[in-house]
Amino acid sequence: MELENALYAGAQILHNFGAAAIVGLPLAALWFGRSQPTALPIMAWLLFAAWLLQTASGAGFGAVSYFMEGEFPEIHHIARAALIVKLICAFGALALLTAYFVKSSLKEPGVAIWRSLSLLGLTALTAAALLRWFS
Template identity: 65%
Template sequence: MEFENALYAGVQIAHNFGAAAIAGTPIAALWFAEARQALLRPLAWLTFIAWLVQAASGLGFGAVSFFMEGELPEIHHLALAALIVKILCAALALILLSFHFLRRGGTPPGVAIWRRLCGLGLTALTAAAVLRWFS
């Protein structure tokens, strides 16, 4: 049980840092948009990596459960809906940033993209609270 708890804690640490970054990085980008244009491109990459960490650590929760307990966690109703919202937010954010990187190359994202990323991050954080409470 100690090893299983250590695995869950490790996944939770990664998930928490990813959660802070998916919401905080777009907010910082909007805050610094005018004054620090040079920061926006690295912040976009940090946001992209944070969403990847969120997705990977989310899968990590299921993987630890499956390999340590032999089954995936049972979640129903509202918790399942919240999980789907989180997955959709991650997918949309990664798609949005990928299209930007492919189409715009070296230019940083504009305010409209940062606002969308902020909305996705805050929506995912809200869904995480619902998932945690109802699962």
């Protein structure tokens, strides 16, 4: 049981840092973007990595359950819907960032992209609270 708890704790730590980044980076970009435009592409790459961390650590919760207990955790319908919302936000943010990286080589992301990424991060964080409460 101690190994299982340590694995869950590790996944939770990564997930918490990822959550802070997916919300904080776009808001910081909106706040400081005009005064520090050269930092925006770096922030976009960090945000891309943070969303990958979120998806990997989120999958880590299910993997720990499956390999340690032999089954995925049972979650309420509301929690399942919240998980789907989180996945949609993650894939949406990754798609938006990928489209930005492919489309523009050296330009910084515009305000509309950062607003969309902020909305996706805040929505995912809200869904996370529902997922936690109803699972």
